[in-house]
Amino acid sequence: MKLFNNLFAYHFKCTARVFLPLILGVLLLAGFTKGMELLSKLLPFLTALYTFLLIISAFCTIGMFLCIILLSIRHFFRNMTSAHGYFLFMLPVKPSMHLSSHLFTYVIWLIFAGAAAVGCVFLLIPNNAYAQLGTILDQVFAVLQIGENRMITLMIVMVLLSATAFMCTIYAAISIGQLAKEKRAVTSFAAYIGIYMIEQLLSVCMLIVLFSIFGMDLFTSTAVLAENMLLSVMIGSSVLYVLIGTTSFLVANRLFSKHLNLI
Amino acid sequence: MTPILTCEHLTKTYGVFRALDDVSFTIEPGKIVGLLGENGAGKSTLLKILAGMLTKTSGRAQIDGNEPGVLTKSYVSYLPDKSYLNDWMKLSDLFTLFSGFFADFDIQKAKEMAKNLGLSEKTRLKAMSKGMQEKVHLILTMSRHAKLYLLDEPIGGVDPAARDYILDTILTNFSEDASILISTHMIADVEQILDEAIFLKQGKLILHAPVDELRETHHQSVDALFREVYRS
Amino acid sequence: MRWEFDNTRPVYIQLCEQFTNAIISGALLPGEKLMSVRDLAKEAGVNPNTMQKALSELERSGLLYTQRTAGRFITENKEKIKEIKQETARLRVLQFLNEMAQLGINSQEIEELLSHMKKEES
Incomplete structure (x- = not known):
């Protein structure tokens, strides 16, 4: 500690x-x-x-x-x-x-x-816009019928998870890049592209899975369905971020531990 | 006496290139050993593997019975051949930094060595001359009460006065329980303080012997002997 | 401050020679106490193990002795010192005579040269 x-x-x-x-x-x-x-x-x-x-x-x-x-x-x-x-x-x-x-x-x-x-x-x-901002936010939350606090908390958590997972993938990419003897930055970048593509693939898979659970009827605008849909996407994304982040962390850890290559 | 360092068939390859090729040797505690060779012979590679900066390809290395890892880093003190500290840091910052991470760091000793050099603790690394920076790096490395010191080219590229200071510091910090492995290609300057010499050529160990024994047998300085051996 | 060494010869032998010379010339006095191995090594600019080896050799030849708790001392045996001084002198003279012989200078010429130089001195 x-x-x-x-x-x-x-x-x-x-x-x-x-x-x-x-x-x-x-x-x-x-x-x-x-x-x-x-x-x-x-x-x-x-x-x-x-x-x-x-x-x-x-x-x-x-x-x-x-x-x-x-x-x-x-x-x-x-x-x-x-x-x-x-x-x-x-x-x-x-x-x-x-x-x-x-x-x-x-x-x-x-x-x-x-x-x-x-x-x-x-x-x-601007001072005169404060009131307007409040009104806009209220309307948004009303449409989605989600409690403001819950939404904000979830959004903050999601943003942090996303940012953390992103950094973990960067660490993994850099850990792959350092295996090379030369042009390590370029190699890291290439590794990141690879990881990013895998990420996108997983995201698409997740969305497909979620949509199929809720039925492909995106045009049904019942408020309840929309709320559950949105929540599921957010929770699904969060789970994905945790998964990607953890895997990347483990990859980086493994490479820095067993295949360290400081020049 | 259990050796402080054992290498068995240590090999490091980068694709086809063999940076270290089947290197085996043992070092007892209380020895100052020179790791001698031309640039690119594999000296830095060997030290980095022992220090845990590189992973070997095959073979075994044990420092006081443990493979290079988190545990050995607590009793191995490594001096890289490049500047590796943030140059905006003050001397006092560096002392605090090292004491925080290394249980065997003797801060009083470090402070005294700095004082002897006439350095104020408030000085930043970047405000010092290159020679002074190298001395500071050495102070930090030698202020640890380690079991094995790995010094990578400590005297390369410094003026003779700084070189004398460095060799003096190494001798002063000598302990019977610890060993010092010094890599250099400037053999003539360092051979006087060595117990043993290890010759490396193109990744292979071609000689490992006590220095006075070499002189007695070959009637040459280690430097001259090395040139001869290297040419063949 | 570093002592000068010839790197083509074992350093411990040279250390022995330097100590021997200091003892027979009186630079180091009989019974004088020596610094610790580490301090000596540092002053000479050599490896402590090498210094230790040299000191052990000197002990073996009787010029030094160790008192377990007190440390290392130059021998007080003046006879011994004189003996080694004469032996050293003898070896040097032999070396000198050898060199003179190689130059083709015989012993008579040497004696003449010596008395000539002695006259110049006084």
């Missing part, structure tokens, strides 16, 4: 150097945009600047997630396959713990980013 804590602290510290300023920066930008919105009501000539900032902020909020995902991948690739790998692999630590500590760090940052994104959305929505 102590080793895991130390590892997590190490990864967190390494990534915080970039991620913390990134997240705070995006929040600050959203806050600044909000300020500009209020200011532009007093000084109408600022409206153009405000609109510009609003667009930039929106892109930055989305870009923040992209950055975190891409940089997490880079962090893992660098730590496990380049010269930096010497450090991690000289530690008396099982490869599974290297995988789980990287994964845990990534998920923590995603949660922070998610919280920041929610904050940004609230900041970026």
